Amino acid sequence: MVSPAALLSVDRAVDELRRGRPVVVADGANRIAVMALDLASADSLAAFEQEAGNHADLLISGRRAQVLKITSDARAAGHQVVMIEREARADLGFLLSVADPVEDLAVPLKGPFRPLPMGAHETAGQAAIELAKAARLLPACLTVLDPAIPEDWAQAEAGDILGYAEARAARLKIVAQAKVPLEDAENAKIVAFRADDGALEHLAIVIGEPNRHEPVLSRLHSECFTGDLLASLKCDCGPQLRGALKAIAEHGSGILLYLAQEGRGIGLINKLRAYSLQDQGFDTVDANHRLGFETDERAFWPAARMLTLLGFSSVRLMTNNPQKVAGLEACGIRVVERVEHQFPSNPHNVGYLRTKKERTGHLL
Numbered sequence: 001m002v003s004p005a006a007l008l009s010v011d012r013a014v015d016e017l018r019r020g021r022p023v024v025v026a027d028g029a030n031r032i033a034v035m036a037l038d039l040a041s042a043d044s045l046a047a048f049e050q051e052a053g054n055h056a057d058l059l060i061s062g063r064r065a066q067v068l069k070i071t072s073d074a075r076a077a078g079h080q081v082v083m084i085e086r087e088a089r090a091d092l093g094f095l096l097s098v099a100d101p102v103e104d105l106a107v108p109l110k111g112p113f114r115p116l117p118m119g120a121h122e123t124a125g126q127a128a129i130e131l132a133k134a135a136r137l138l139p140a141c142l143t144v145l146d147p148a149i150p151e152d153w154a155q156a157e158a159g160d161i162l163g164y165a166e167a168r169a170a171r172l173k174i175v176a177q178a179k180v181p182l183e184d185a186e187n188a189k190i191v192a193f194r195a196d197d198g199a200l201e202h203l204a205i206v207i208g209e210p211n212r213h214e215p216v217l218s219r220l221h222s223e224c225f226t227g228d229l230l231a232s233l234k235c236d237c238g239p240q241l242r243g244a245l246k247a248i249a250e251h252g253s254g255i256l257l258y259l260a261q262e263g264r265g266i267g268l269i270n271k272l273r274a275y276s277l278q279d280q281g282f283d284t285v286d287a288n289h290r291l292g293f294e295t296d297e298r299a300f301w302p303a304a305r306m307l308t309l310l311g312f313s314s315v316r317l318m319t320n321n322p323q324k325v326a327g328l329e330a331c332g333i334r335v336v337e338r339v340e341h342q343f344p345s346n347p348h349n350v351g352y353l354r355t356k357k358e359r360t361g362h363l364l
Contacts, residue, residue, distance in 0.1 A: 002167035006160040010131075011199065013156040017135045022048050024149055025131065027124040027158040033147035034059065034128040037099050038137040040092055045142060052147035057086045057116060058095055059143040061129050064292035067101065070113045081125040083143060085114040099140035101290035102276055121145050127158035129292075134164060136267030139292040169301030171195035172202065174309055184242060185249035193306050200260040202302050204310060205245065208253030215314040215336045217254035219244040220303050220324055222261040225268055233348035234275065243343055244318055255310065257303050264288070265297030283355040295360060296323065304331035320356075320363045338363075 002010070013023045020039035025032050033052045035044065049056050060068075065082035086095065097103050098110055118125050129139045149155070160167075177191040182205075191204040210216045221244065227237030241256075248254035263271030270291060277287035285295050307315065314334040317325060318341040325335045342364055345353050356362035 002160045002163045004171075006157060007164070007167050007171070009154070009156045010134075010160050010164050013131055013154045013161070014135045016154040017131060017137065020044055022052070022153050023128075023131065024147070024153050024155040025124045025128045025158055025161065026155060027121070027127070030120045030124055031146060031149070032121055032124045032128060033144045033149070033153070034131070034141035036132055036135065036137045037092075037095055037140040037142055038132075040095075040142060042092060045092065048142065049144070051150050051153075052144040054144045054147060055086070056142040056144050057083050058090075058098065059083045059125055059128060059141045060099060061139040061292035063289050063294065064099065064101075064139065065115075067104070067290050067292075068098065068110065068113065070111070070115055081118070081122065081129050083116045083118050083125060085116055086142075095140075095142075099138050099292070100273070102273060104290065105280055118145075124158045127156075127161040130164070131156070131161050133266070133293070133297060134161075136270065138270070165299040166301045168195055168199055169299065169305045171199075172302060172305045172309070175201075182245060184246040187249070188245075191310070193302075193309070202260055202306060203258040204306055205256040205258060206310070207245070207248045207255070210253040210255060210312070212311040215316050215334075216307075216312045217248055217251050217318065217339065218307070218312075218315040219248070219254075219256045219318040219341065220259060220300075220328070221256055222259050222264065222298060225262060226271075233346050234278075235349055235352060236343055236345070239343040240341065244341065247318065247341075255307070255312070257306055259298075259302055261298045261302075264295075265299070266291070266293050278352075283359065284352055285355060285359045298327075300324070300327035300331045303328060304333045307333055322361055322363065 016023050017036045022033050022035045035048050060082055062080050128141050132139050172193045172195050175192050175194045180188055180190045182188045185207045187208050189206045192201055194201045221241055224237035226232035227235045228241050231238050244256050262268045274287035288295055314336050316337040316339050317335045318339045320342050325338055329335050357364045
C-alpha cells in the first residue's frame with residue numbers, strides 16, 4: 001500500500017505536471033525526467049533540457065504508438081510505452097501532431113520514427129504516462145533518461161504512481177452530507193467523499209433508507225458534464241442518470257454513486273478531443289485509442305470504498321456493462337444481481353450505443 005507521504009509526492013507530481021513543470025519519476029536507481037507535451041512551450045523545453053543536462057525525446061503510450069505504426073507489436077510484447085527519437089527538425093508543433101490525433105487524417109504520414117530502447121527505465125516510463133493520465137493530459141511526455149535533478153523538481157516513485165488510484169481511494173472519507181430533495185427523488189441525501197489530501201470529490205446520492213443487511217439497489221455513474229448538465233444527445237448519460245434516480249425512488253431506496261471520472265476517466269478536455277475524432281468517423285473506442293488511452297480508464301476502487309463507508313458490502317447493480325460488475329467485485333463488493341438499465345437511442349447517439357454493444361460488451 002502506498003504510504004501517506006508517498007501519496008503526497010504523487011499528488012505534487014500530478015500538480016507540477018499540470019503546471020507545465022518537470023517531474024522526476026524513479027524506479028530504484030533508474031530515473032527519468034518528464035514534462036507534459038500538452039503544456040510545453042519552446043522556452044520551457046529549452047529550460048527543461050538545460051536543467052536536465054541532456055536532449056529530450058518523446059515518450060508516448062503503446063496505444064498511440066500502434067496507431068502511428070511505430071511498432072505494431074508494442075502492447076503484444078508487453079510495452080505499455082514507447083520512446084521515440086526527437087530529431088532536430090521536430091519542433092513542438094510537429095511533436096504535438098504526433099501526440100494529438102486530431103490532424104491524423106489531414107497529415108497521415110508523420111514518420112519514419114526511430115523507437116529508442118528504454119531498458120531498465122521502462123517501468124519509470126510507464127509510470128510517467130500514468131502520471132500524465134492522472135493529470136488529465138495527453139499521454140505524451142518530453143523525456144530525459146538519467147537526468148541531472150534540480151532540487152526544486154518534484155519526484156515520485158514509479159510504484160507509488162502505479163498504485164495511486166487504489167491508494168487514493170482507500171483514503172476517501174465522508175466529509176459532508178445533507179438532505180437535498182430532487183425532482184425525481186424527494187427523499188434524497190447527498191453524501192460527499194474526499195481524501196484528506198484534498199483530491200477529487202466523489203458523491204453518493206442516497207435515496208430513502210436502504211437496509212444495510214440486504215444488497216442495495218445501486219448505480220455507478222461517471223460524471224458527464226455534456227450529458228448530465230447540458231443534456232447532450234451524443235451519449236446516453238443524462239437519461240441514465242435521471243432514469244436511475246427515478247427508478248431507485250420508485251423502488252423505495254438505493255444509492256447512486258456520482259464518480260469524478262469524466263469521459264471514462266480521461267477528463268473533459270480529452271473527451272472533447274475524442275468527440276472531434278468521432279466527427280471524423282472514428283467510433284468511441286478507436287477515438288480513445290488514437291488519443292493514446294485505453295478503452296476505459298476508470299477505476300472501481302472509489303466506488304467500492306464509498307459503498308463500504310456507507311455500510312454496504314453487496315449490491316444489485318443497475319448497469320448494462322459487465323465490466324462494471326467484474327470491476328466492482330474485484331474491489332471487494334459482491335454483485336448479487338445485474339439490473340437492466342437502458343434507454344431509447346436518438347439519431348445522434350445510435351452509433352455510440354452500437355459501439356457499446358459490439359465493441360465493449362454492453363448488454364443492449
